[in-house]
Amino acid sequence: RALRIAVIPGDGIGQEVMPEGLACLRAAAARFNLDIELDEQFKDWATCDRYLRTGSMLPEGWKETLAPYDAIYFGAVGMPNLVPDHISLWGSLIQFRREFDQYISLRPCRLMPGIACPLANKKVGDIDFWVVRENTEGEYSSIGGKMFPGTDREVVIQETVMSRIGVDRVLKYAFDLAQSRPKKHLTSATKSNGISITMPYWDERCAEMAKGYQDVSVDKYHIDILTAWFVLRPELFDVVVGSNLFGDILSDLGPACTGSIGVAPSGNINPEGTWPSLFEPVHGSAPDIAGKGIANPVGMIWAGQMMLEHFGYKEAADIMMKAIETALESGGSQVITPDLGGAGTCQSLGGHIANLINKL
Ligand code: NAI
Ligand code: MG
Numbered sequence: 001r002a003l004r005i006a007v008i009p010g011d012g013i014g015q016e017v018m019p020e021g022l023a024c025l026r027a028a029a030a031r032f033n034l035d036i037e038l039d040e041q042f043k044d045w046a047t048c049d050r051y052l053r054t055g056s057m058l059p060e061g062w063k064e065t066l067a068p069y070d071a072i073y074f075g076a077v078g079m080p081n082l083v084p085d086h087i088s089l090w091g092s093l094i095q096f097r098r099e100f101d102q103y104i105s106l107r108p109c110r111l112m113p114g115i116a117c118p119l120a121n122k123k124v125g126d127i128d129f130w131v132v133r134e135n136t137e138g139e140y141s142s143i144g145g146k147m148f149p150g151t152d153r154e155v156v157i158q159e160t161v162m163s164r165i166g167v168d169r170v171l172k173y174a175f176d177l178a179q180s181r182p183k184k185h186l187t188s189a190t191k192s193n194g195i196s197i198t199m200p201y202w203d204e205r206c207a208e209m210a211k212g213y214q215d216v217s218v219d220k221y222h223i224d225i226l227t228a229w230f231v232l233r234p235e236l237f238d239v240v241v242g243s244n245l246f247g248d249i250l251s252d253l254g255p256a257c258t259g260s261i262g263v264a265p266s267g268n269i270n271p272e273g274t275w276p277s278l279f280e281p282v283h284g285s286a287p288d289i290a291g292k293g294i295a296n297p298v299g300m301i302w303a304g305q306m307m308l309e310h311f312g313y314k315e316a317a318d319i320m321m322k323a324i325e326t327a328l329e330s331g332g333s334q335v336i337t338p339d340l341g342g343a344g345t346c347q348s349l350g351g352h353i354a355n356l357i358n359k360l
């Protein structure tokens with residue numbers, strides 16, 4: 001059966017990088033004879049234009065329409081001058097994440113050729129790990145409240161929620177990922193020395209899960225020193241798993257340490273495939289450069305690569321990765337986009353990568 005992908009470019013540079021991402025996916029599909037349907041009927045979904053025209057970011061019935069797809073390939077959303085971000089994001093991307101129970105947020109932290117690493121003395125190969133973030137519960141609950149507002153007795157409370165199912169399922173995903181990698185190493189982010197109920201529970205579930213993965217080596221660090229190790233000794237890591245808050249911090253810090261926050265991808269994953277997963281670049285709609293044709297398409301293309309990898313098309317995913325690396329390393333200044341110091345365009349870099357996918 002064909003892999004069915006709903007293509008949602010969204011706003012700003014999402015619309016510019018998406019065609020490059022699609023061209024690369026099509027090149028990979030053609031070369032490896034993959035049966036992938038890229039459905040482009042959603043061009044005005046999750047756009048601020050649509051919101052201004054109709055009063056909502058998504059049409060009614062969006063959930064039923066998207067539910068049968070295997071994945072959503074998503075560009076970016078947001079036109080902050082026209083529509084407040086909380087409306088555009090909460091009316092689209094956040095709906096997808098919640099309604100489709102995308103309880104894993106997955107980001108690679110990999111030092112790529114051709115990208116200046118902000119850490120000293122690191123070479124390609126030194127930094128190569130994944131951050132796995134719990135994406136549905138934990139610190140980001142809406143349980144709590146404000147008492148005695150406006151008085152000097154004012155109190156605010158927000159509870160952390162950790163369910164056994166919620167904690168176990170993200171740990172299982174992370175352990176499976178670690179087991180699939182050569183190093184087979186997992187690091188758990190904790191803070192059980194300070195947060196005395198939920199974090200010891202996290203540790204306990206992690207130790208329990210580890211019993212089922214004898215071949216995976218496990219360590220844990222408190223989040224404060226863990227952030228320091230990300231910067232000082234990133235080669236320690238292979239798969240790093242964290243709660244919603246800790247994972248949020250680590251999944252920005254990790255790519256930032258490789259200088260690749262502008263080109264990195266992200267997966268919002270429902271591992272069972274009950275609902276579609278969503279693959280997107282980390283960056284937003286970049287209104288400051290939208291319409292100029294100079295957006296770097298690598299984040300979008302890499303997100304497509306992650307999507308193929310997620311669905312088990314390993315050969316195609318490997319070639320896409322190699323094409324991205326080769327283009328960044330030796331594409332040349334006429335091909336590389338201005339954010340990486342070149343004089344190329346979104347199309348020159350995207351087209352170059354698509355060509356490499358055909359012939360590497
Ligand atoms: P942004 O990621 O859109 O831009 C930050 C800076 O990085 C800008 O200077 C931009 O030009 C540059 N940049 C980003 N992607 C680039 C690329 N592919 N090539 C070259 N340069 C690139 O973040 P910002 O400015 O905070 O947000 C702009 C809008 O995007 C807002 O409406 C925000 O809510 C939305 N946003 C959406 C996200 C999503 O759809 N997942 C994620 C982050 C922001
Ligand atoms: Mg974040």
